[in-house]
Amino acid sequence: MEYNLKTKPRLSYFKFSGVSRSEADKIKEKLHITVGDVVTENMKNNCINVINDHFIDKGYYLVKTTIEEERDSLSKRKESHLTFNIDKGSKVKIGKISIEGNTYLSDKKIKRQMKDTKEYRWWRFWKSSRYQDVDFQEDKEYIIDKYNNEGYRDARITWDTVFLGKSKKGKDEMHITMKIHEGSKFFFRDITWVGNTKYTSDQLSKLLRIKKGDPYNKELLNKNVTYDPTGKDISSLYLDDGYLFFRVMPTELMVENDSIDIEMRIYEGTQARINNVTIKGNDRTNDYVVMRELKTLPGELFSRDDVIRSVREIQQLGFFNPEKINPDVKPNVDNGTVDITYEIEEANSSRVELQGGWGGYSRVIFTAGLTLDNFAMSKVFQKSAWKPFPSGEGQKVSFRVNTNGDYYHSASLSFTEPWLGGKKPTALSVGVYYSYQDDSYYNTSDVSNYHLSILGASATIGTRLKWPDDYFTLAQGIRYKQYNVKNASYFVMPTGISNDLAYTFTLARNSVDQMIYPRTGSEVLFESAFTFPYSLVNGKDYTSMTTEEKYKWLEYYKINLKAAWYMNVVDELVFSARARFGFLGRYNNKIDYTPFERYYVGGDGLTGYSLDGRELVALRGYESSALTGDKGATVFDKFTMELRYPITLNPSASVFVLAFAEGGNSWSNFNSFSPFKMYRAAGAGVRIYMSIFGMIGLDWGYGFDPAYGETERSGGHFHISLQNSID
Secondary structure (H helix, E strand, O other): OOOOOOOOOEEEEEEEEOOOHHHHHHHHHHHOOOOOOEOOHHHHHHHHHHHHHHHHHOOOOOOEEEEEEEEOOOOOOOEEEEEEEEEOOOOOOEEEEEEEOOOOOOHHHHHHHOOOOOOOOOOOOOOOOOOOHHHHHHHHHHHHHHHHHOOOOOOEEEEEEEEEEEOOOOOEEEEEEEEEEOOOOOEEEEEEEEOOOOOOHHHHHHHHOOOOOOEOOHHHHHHHHOOOOOOOOHHHHHHOOOOOOOEEEEEEEEEEOOEEEEEEEEEOOOOOEEEEEEEEOOOOOOHHHHHOOOOOOOOOEOOHHHHHHHHHHHHHHOOEOHHHOEEEEEEEOOOOEEEEEEEOOEOOOEEEEEEEEEEHHHEEEEEEEEEEEEEOHHHOOOHHHOOOOOEOOOEEEEEEEEEEOOOEEEEEEEEEEOOOOOOOOEEEEEEEEEEEEEOOOOOOOOOOOOEEEEEEEEEEEEEEOOOOOOOEEEEEEEEEEEEEEEOOOOOOOOOEEEEEEEEEEEEEEEOOOOOOOOOOEEEEEEEEEEEOOHHHHOOOOOOOOOHHHHOOEOOOEEEEEEEEEEEEEEOOEEEEEEEEEEEEEOOOOOOOOOOOOOEEEOEOOOOOOOOOOOEEEOEOOOOOOOOOOOOOEOEEEEEEEEEEEEEEEEOOEEEEEEEEEEEEEEEOOHHHOOOOOOEEEEEEEEEEEEOOOEEEEEEEEEEEEEOOOOOOEEEEEEEEEEOOOOO
16 A cells, blocks of 8 residues: 655745735734645635635625635745635625514514614614624524513514525615514512511512512513612612622412412521721722721621712722722621622822913913822821822822913912811811912013902811711811902902902712713702801991992802713713802992902803903803803803713723703893803713823814804804813
């Protein structure tokens, strides 16, 4: 017997024909062939299959691939090179989905349940109408889930096929046909409870919220038993009371005609107490800074709600990646305890602000700021702690300077201790600031003819409340501002010194789940400031006073209201509704409203260098302050609706896009206030959160109405925002 062996050639090189270079690079990564491999028929067939599968996944179902093999005559070895000739053809869309056997659910309702398998429509840009077998199999399960939730527990898809067909215009397209057996509709009959001792059957039935005669709905049953996001489920009732080992098993006891009897078999177990609570992953932040925010304490009964709330409190600190906070709950069945480890990931909690440019009158504009959100004051004098700043104690330090050449400059410094004394969540905030502007940009002499400056300081004490619930906070403080005006001919008080001493009171409730990209929760803020009513008690005649005497001590009261609500619509899509209202009042009608502290509506809300204590209210689609007269307003309102969707929630750079519609207005006095007479706008934008720079936004808004004093509609405007200046 003789064996005649013939050596197969080896691969010298290979190339692609009919595709772009980028597509060729992607195919190379999937082929897993290299120079020197033995060229066999099996290898070539595998390559053809890989290439065809690659393009079929992208919707090119008519792809054809052939291989040309040529011997390399210049090589001393026996080698060949391959050319992959690829004809992708055109993309094939899903043209028609046919459904047979359905009577209860219409074709339209069934197709609506299919999330990724959609018929081609020119207006559906967010779905490619590309057939994917994996997606189709999942979509069939969604259809059956819909039937089950409507009471058709025996519904099933008995037959389906997918094939290439032709459209009415003769184009190739995918056709899908399904045949459905709906079966009969079933209803809940008797629901009984077995094994419950902690709560009565009536209490559990009331919480289950399913009555005799309701259509059979397996999803609703599981939701009300296992997990309801609102916390109104059977498991939450037990788990929030320490019954960590609790189990409930809904069992179909009897199916008769169109009725189903359910027996709820409960194992309560014993109440579990928390043994150890640890923090893992905090490289810079001290343990006690995180521990003092937790609702789960050693020795207390376990509560699932407390674990969820603790995660939310860690997120609110702003020191950690909110997407990476993971509570690891480890029950100890033998001794009836539970250990909880909160796994966290540090994020950069410091922000740097740097702006520079060339402004009017050939002046340099420069702004610099530094915010440290996790500062450690006790380590200031420890040289080893400066990496680059002492951190880990949860304190906040902020410093900012702004200059416009030699005629404008400002500076501010603030410090916040969130746990004054370290035992209670009582926050102390103090700050000082100074700003100055004169006429040196056109005055060539050494002495200014005009200037306006503000020197101020504030101190605030805030604490968390336990009633009505522990989402509330209360803050009270004192602030002082001194306005120094000289020869300001355009101003209400051209020359003089005004003193503003006010008591501030703030009541807020914040239940949003996280700071950067909130999905659920709400936020309500009542903010007020009151000066002393000097004119009502000093007995002076203000009608004969000079302007300088009249405004020597400012008197007013100011009330601001803010409300925001967030709802996770589907997947990561979030709907946000927000409203704002502000009112500046006076005690004595013989004295005009204070010339300071007024509202200016429109634009992006960036403060710039306004020196009259004004409050800027952003409203996109219009120029800055374009919706208010020159003297400002004493009343304003604003309403906003937004849809948000994240591109990435990476802690180093979180990005989300949004679409908005909003409206608002301002009035010189409360008598002219008309809440539904608004300047309207709509548009879209993007938000980028970088830990070192904070939140940066770019929006384009279209104003549908003429701005204040204008006759033509505002039109489109781009807006840049920093640190949520557009709220």
